[in-house]
Amino acid sequence: MLRELTHLPVIIDPSHAIGISRHVKSMALAAVASGADGLIVEVHNDPPNAACDGAQSLTPEQFADLADKIRKIREVVAAMYAADRNHAFSSGENRDSGASRA
Helix, strand or coil, X not given: CHHHHCCCXXXXXXXXXXXXXXXXXXXXHHHHHCCCCXXXXXXXXXXXXXXXXXXXXXXXXXHHHHHHXXXXXXXXXXXXXXXXXXXXXXXXXCCCCCCCCC
């Protein structure tokens, strides 16, 4: 829905949105699977001793694991969008006709 309202990229901050480090990964992956253009993720070498935002920070190792999973999800999402575009093109559909808009 947000993409219908703006031309700007959609950037999600799961660290601040959820505030609990153990949930940041799943929120980030959901955002990427939903088509987010980018993420802001808190990372700290020693989250328990961080001056601020430690509770929502990933370690560098956790972030590296997250980045690997994000790359895989982006490949799948990109392939899905490409398949949708190819189907629309080959079937003559015009997705931007505005016919379904209120």
